[in-house]
Amino acid sequence: MEFLLDYGLFLLKAITVVFAVGAIVVLIASASRKDHGDQGLSIEKLNDKYRAMRDVLRVAVLSKHEWKQVAKEEKKDLKQAEKNAPEGDEARKRVFVLKFHGDIRASATDSLREEISSIVAVARKTDEVVVCIENPGGVVHDHGLAASQLQRVRDREIPLVAVVDKVAASGGYLMACIANKIVAAPFAIVGSVGVVAQIPNFNRALETHGVDFEQVTAGEHKRTVTMFGKNTDEDRAKLKEELEDVHTLFKGMVSAYRPELDIDKIATGEHWYGTRAKEIGLIDELGSSDDYLMAAAENADVFEVTYKGKQSVVNRIQDAMSQIATSFADWTSSRQSESRYYR
Numbered sequence: 001m002e003f004l005l006d007y008g009l010f011l012l013k014a015i016t017v018v019f020a021v022g023a024i025v026v027l028i029a030s031a032s033r034k035d036h037g038d039q040g041l042s043i044e045k046l047n048d049k050y051r052a053m054r055d056v057l058r059v060a061v062l063s064k065h066e067w068k069q070v071a072k073e074e075k076k077d078l079k080q081a082e083k084n085a086p087e088g089d090e091a092r093k094r095v096f097v098l099k100f101h102g103d104i105r106a107s108a109t110d111s112l113r114e115e116i117s118s119i120v121a122v123a124r125k126t127d128e129v130v131v132c133i134e135n136p137g138g139v140v141h142d143h144g145l146a147a148s149q150l151q152r153v154r155d156r157e158i159p160l161v162a163v164v165d166k167v168a169a170s171g172g173y174l175m176a177c178i179a180n181k182i183v184a185a186p187f188a189i190v191g192s193v194g195v196v197a198q199i200p201n202f203n204r205a206l207e208t209h210g211v212d213f214e215q216v217t218a219g220e221h222k223r224t225v226t227m228f229g230k231n232t233d234e235d236r237a238k239l240k241e242e243l244e245d246v247h248t249l250f251k252g253m254v255s256a257y258r259p260e261l262d263i264d265k266i267a268t269g270e271h272w273y274g275t276r277a278k279e280i281g282l283i284d285e286l287g288s289s290d291d292y293l294m295a296a297a298e299n300a301d302v303f304e305v306t307y308k309g310k311q312s313v314v315n316r317i318q319d320a321m322s323q324i325a326t327s328f329a330d331w332t333s334s335r336q337s338e339s340r341y342y343r
Contacts (some may be wrong), residue, residue, distance in 0.1 A: 039310050041118055046097065046293060046302040093300035094127045097293060102135025102172055108143040109149065114307040116149045120156055128159045128300070131179070134287045137170025137192060140246055146171070147253070150178040154257075163289040164188045169271050173282070174250060182283040183292055184274040191283050193254055195247045196270025197239060203230045258282075308328045 020155070059067055096119045100108050117260050119129060131150060137143065153160045162179035169192035176190075180290055206213055206228060213228040224235040224242075250269045261281050277283045296302050 039308055041114065042306045042308070044304045044306075045298045046304055049072055050294060050297055076266075091124075094123070094129065095261050095293075095296045095300045095302045096123060096129045097302060097304040098131045099304070099306070100131055100133050100135060100146070100175070102133070102138065102143070102146070102175075104138030106135070106138060106146045106171065109142065109146040110226070111307040112146060112149050114309070115305050116152055120152060120158070121307060123153075123156070123158050125157050125159075128161060128296070128336060129153050130161045130163060130293065130296070132163045132165065133168045133176055133177075134164070134166050135169070135172030135175060136167050136189075137172050137174075140195070142173070143171025143174055147178055148174045150175055152340050154178055154180070161292070163287075163292055164190060164274070164283070170194065174253060177254045179257075181285065183285045183287050183289075184277060184283045185273045186286055188274040188277075189271050190277040191266060191271040192269060193250060193267040195243045195250065196269070197225075197243055199225055199227055201226075202228055202232060245257060288303065 055071075059311065062070065098112065098115050098119075100112055102108060123129065135143075150160060150162075160179045160181075162176040162182045164172075164176060164182070164184040165188060166185070167189040168176040168182075168184070169189050173191055175192060182190075203213065215223060215226065215229055217223050221238055223229075224238040225231050226235075247267070251263050254261065254267070255263050258281065266280060266282060272280065272282060273288055274283065278286055293302055
């Protein structure tokens with residue numbers, strides 16, 4: 001009986017491993033087939049999207065006669081608007097929408113630079129660029145490059161608006177502060193104007209096991225705080241000096257684009273929710289990206305611009321693993337909710 005139980009447990013483990021590997025392979029293959037056809041620049045006119053969504057609901061709630069009347073009137077108004085549409089410098093305003101979903105390495109910057117390049121080639125000073133930022137921050141130079149892409153829009157005097165639904169903190173706020181106007185949802189996380197470095201040190205563990213760590217450098221400060229060597233107070237002081245220098249640059253960028261801010265008050269590394277952020281001047285308006293874009297579509301042509309590059313095998317594997325992790329997290333969360341509310 002004991003043998004059968006052990007064998008059964010081993011078989012279950014083996015089946016679990018095979019299933020997990022198979023799921024990853026299927027996801028990678030699926031992503032590979034799907035990605036090849038979506039490379040390059042894609043444009044979606046949000047006016048048409050909103051109109052189609054509205055019409056679907058109207059068909060459901062209006063009578064057949066009412067719907068025909070509404071559709072006839074709108075078709076007539078649309079033709080008249082096209083006929084009276086101005087040309088040249090007086091042409092209808094265009095709003096170009098970008099979506100930036102950040103991670104620690106700001107990997108979406110590769111797509112952002114292509115999207116910005118295409119927009120600045122055609123946008124007029126009477127148009128507008130809206131960037132929807134969801135970015136908790138990360139590596140300094142990566143997010144600095146992302147911010148510099150938005151700066152290209154400002155340098156050409158094209159109005160730039162940053163909209164934050166969830167979070168624009170640290171490197172995310174470094175990007176958002178470039179905009180002429182920042183709009184954030186009431187509970188969006190904004191700010192975190194600060195710099196942090198966290199480095200584990202395994203030196204004592206290595207010494208305990210009799211492992212020596214050798215590091216040879218040329219240049220007094222080529223390496224300061226390390227993961228495996230023994231760190232000194234001088235090393236820590238040098239790292240602190242470097243962080244303070246980055247913080248000064250960060251504060252200088254925020255002050256340059258939002259000079260009305262009390263920089264010493266907000267550059268403490270703290271973050272604020274949207275409502276509080278508006279009170280202290282970190283943002284200009286409260287609202288969501290949905291409301292802002294739908295309002296813009298009433299008086300302008302709104303285009304969502306997306307660039308998708310070719311993904312490497314490594315990126316497809318990472319995406320597949322991310323999908324598995326997200327699915328597992330969603331499943332765990334749903335089970336916890338069920339156990340909490342349906343006992």
